[in-house]
Amino acid sequence: MKKLIAGSWRKGSFDANQFAKSLLLFRNALRSGAASPAQMVFNRPLRDALPAHRRSFAPEWQQKAYILEKRARRAKDIQIEHYNRTAHALQPFSIGDHVIVQHPISKCWATQKSAQIVIISLRHQLVVSSPAPNNPPPQERNPSGLNQPNATTRRTRGKAKVYTNLAPRRSTRKKERPARYSD
Known part of the structure; x- marks a missing residue:
């Protein structure tokens, strides 16, 4: 609605005629696949500023539109019925x-x-208990790491933890030179 009012201003003044035309188009627009509010009241579409052939307002075309809406409604009901046949509450x-x-x-x-x-x-709000996402489970260390010369210890809350400075693990996959285009 605000867009209709904002679009009705011309050269610093409000154009009431333009607003009336845009309001007629808004009220004549279809709503969620059904008939427009104006079509529900008058039982036929209103003529507006949009170009349309005068035969498109003929009663036989309106009857065909009604049949199509009825078919679409029936298809939707069948779809709901098929879905609900196997659906169940959890x-x-x-x-x-x-x-x-x-x-x-x-x-x-x-x-x-x-x-x-x-x-x-x-x-229906649930409180769950889970392992902390930032604290990975403790990994077992090799107790023989104390005898290695490059082992380090660190005291944490009264317990000594042993960390060995091992070489980083490398992939055992065979490395091949990449195939590139030659110039």
């Missing part, structure tokens, strides 16, 4: 069910870490 979650959680930003599903439902609130 069972609500219960406390202790294992669920898969989706990351809210990246929209990736956590497939390796499962979460468990802890609390279900009155508004």
Whole structure:
């Protein structure tokens, strides 16, 4: 509606005639696949500023449009009936069910870490407990790393952790020279 009003201004003044024409076009527009509001009131489409042949307003064309709308409505009902034949309501979650959680930003599903439902609130909001995403599970270290000369230890909360300075792992795949075009 604001766009209609803004489009009715010409050279700094409001053009009421232009606004009336645009309002007529707006009211004569179809609404969600059904007839327009003006067509529902008058039982026929209104003539407006859009170019149209005068026979397009003839009653036989309106009857054919009604038949097409009726067919479309029937097809939609059949589609809903076929869908509802196999569809069923899902069972609500219960406390202790294992669920898969989706990351809210990246929209990736956590497939390796499962979460468990802890609390279900009155508004069907679920509280789940899951392993912390930023804390990977502890990896087992080689206890013989203490005897290596390049091993380091670090104290964390009273416990000594051993980290060995091993060479980074490399791929064992056979490396081939890339095939490039020669000049």
